[in-house]
Amino acid sequence: MNEELRGTIKTGLIAGVVTLSLGMIGILVAFNKRFIVTDAVTLADLLLFGMAVIAGYLGASSLKEHSMGRRLLHGGLAGMLAAVPTFLLILLTLVWEGIRDSFINVEPALVSLLTLDNENVVVGGILLIVVFGVLGLVGVGYAQLPVRFRRPISMSLAWTIGSGVMSDILIGILRPRMSNDTLRSLFGSTGLQPVPFVVLFVLLTAVFFWWQQGGQTRYQTLRQNFTPRQQKSSRRVSISLLVIFLLILPSLLGVYLSEIFNEIGRFVLMGLGLNIAIGLAGLLDLGYVTNFAVGAYIMALLTSSSQFGPENPWSFWLAVPICVVAAMFTGFILALPVLKMRGDYLAIATLGFGEIIRVLARSDALKPVIGGAQGILQIPAAQIGGFMAQVMGYILNPINNLLSRFELGILATNSNGDIVFGNPPQLYYLFILASLLMLFISRRLNNSRTGRRWMAIREDEDVAAAMGINTTNAKVLAFTLSAASGGLAGAIFAAKLGSIFPSSFELLISINVLALIIVGGLGSIPGVIVGAFALVGIPQLLSEFAEFRLLLYGIALIGMMLVRPEGLWPSEVHRREIHSHGEDETAVPVSVKP
């Protein structure tokens, strides 16, 4: 057997095993409920048949110089092989009656999906192999396209599929602003209708193609030719548009989506904090949840009206600074013992701290103080009352009256004249305020002398020390400041839920924050936001994803490190570093030498 054929067979079978895994762990069946094109294509179809296209693409593009015929042959073969493991599974279900007792996700729905709804499963399985072979040829065809067509097509396909998947949200936003008939002609119960799908795809392809063929350069020259004054005013306009957009966003999104934004906000806050430790100073802290827990518990202990709170519960606004300071203090204390450790030992030690805190929080030993597994209840929502609320009411109410004509609005006073941050759209303002504050602080820190000190330590601690940087103090400062943001997130979280339980402070939170920083790009502030949207927002939006969230995090962590270690939105410094190394993409900011 020659080398190339063996390679193709390997590619096909790997794709097949991945397809089989997708089926056996239940992803395919779960995703089969979400339509991308109404009543025609589901997310599961996309994954399943996408694997065949990818197998064909890889099978063909691994060949060096060959005729079209050979390429088609290899691509088709790889595609067909990608269906073989699932075909074996189908045969297995015929002989092994009780397979579901062992593999709980091998259910009839999976079999009918994998046999293309055929009555006779063997015929269906063979049909699947044929279809996969044809799709493998499609993959070859795609590989043959010149890059200038391939790019716009894949971009617009991604966007079209994305809008199909997210159609629930689009419907939610458009419903109050559109007649029912128009809406129904665009969307089905879930997914885009076929015609709009095709139209959107063609339109986007044209736009991306134009952008690539000259639009981009034309736009850039236009921007470059601005006079300094024009530049300034264009920036001012875009910033004020952004602020207005952020202010009216909750009324645009509605309650459910606002809640998702709040979750994203919570993780942006934590991400910004952890980014100081990991991204800037290169200290891999796996116990970040500790700071979050301290913030939340201090908030609960200060403001709760239950037996755990003080006799005269504090107001939210007074308690917030205490929570932040307490979290910083914890960060400071926990930093001291681990300062001499480097790299992976530090990671494990901080993980140990996180676990100790978790076990202590749920133990009976501390139950009289912090409530043990039953947690602390009756934490009031944050609110503004009295004179402040009156003043704000004078400003907010006219704006609301104006905006209500467009079915929009912003934060408003309630019937008592108070401003309460109780429901998700109201809490949104709290999260956005906190996030903007932390964004500002992070940005300033990034560009400060301290920030550069941290980066020097990140790159090489010994060299940094030799340059006269007090590494001990810089590291303590990094831990302390990074804790602040976590404490703030915890404080708002406690006021938002009204009750806290130890189960909210698992290691998973730390891992979650770590994953979003890495996916976004270590040390990059926009990266934190991108990462939070990708890793917190998407699983929240698509309930099917929620069950497989941690599986996807695992894949994301490994995949990012293998393919794009600098993250989705790398920081400027890091991007420069990578360019100075030429095409060397394996460079990663957290280089800790042994």
Added chain:
Amino acid sequence: MRRFNYIDLVLWLFRIGIIGVVLWGMTGKFILGIGNDYTISDWLDFFVSGLSQGSLYALIALGYTMVYGVLFMINFAHGEFFMAGAMTSTVLVALPLENAGYVERFPWLSLLAIFLSAVLTSVLVAVLTERIAYRPLRNAPRLVPLITAIGASFFWQYYFRGLFGSSLLPFPEFPMFDGKIAFWGLDFQKADIAVILTSLVVMFGLQQFVQRTKTGRAIRAVAENKDAATLMGIDVNRTITITFIVGASMAGVAGVLYSIVFRQLNFVMGFIPGIKAFTAAVLGGIGSIPGAALGGLFLGIIEAIGPPLFLEGLGVAGSHQLKDVIAFTMLVLVLIFRPQGIIGERLAEKKA
């Protein structure tokens, strides 16, 4: 010499604090008599169950220590190899065998099949992880493989949750591990004794393998110096894979032993034992095989007798819940004060 600074002061206070807590707790226990009153045989019970728990940690720790020896990386996913073996052998071998009545009729044969399948699965998972998540990043900065290892850990947890579900699985009851056995007038759980003996045999076998065979020598050579090993004609990649295979086999064996003792399995079962086994490996001096064995036993015993010995004396409610706190505190203490481990191993010097 460095000047004595505030960090050192804090560390000294930390040491004194921990010693103080332990002493105070023991005083409370023995002199003031706070907490339950235990007889000698109770203490022995704690000790033996700690020893059996500790041998499990030791078996898992061997995998950590061997991989650390050759790659200088914490294989965070090692606990998942242990889980994979235990879960797969239970679902695909043990439970079907029990339903068919084979466990009752041929207990030893069934047990052999369970061990074999567990080891095979663990090895498969380990080899896949090494190939996909670790090998391409061998020359990357140190933290990168740690991050992929964390990713791999979560991936496998939820992969197996997808395969076998998230409910607790029962492990079949084996007649020979049921009940107690008497030695010198004292009763011991048969399962505990079986675990201790099996792991002693396995660890002895491993030590012989590493010290006596050609492959063992290759592993030691790669741990010493990869470049020199390459020059000596050793296939480094192959040796690293073998190291993973050996470590994962130990984890597979530990998985079955764990199932025999606890008889309940779940997809998260590997996480906490994994971290504790890492603690054990560091405790004994990471990179050292006898060190991992000693560290595991030591950790198991401390965990078992710690709560009654010095936590009850402090008047702590529900002290047994704080078992994990003891283990994690040990972890942090060792990492801070003696990263080279109790025995102190040459590998640790390169890294600490």
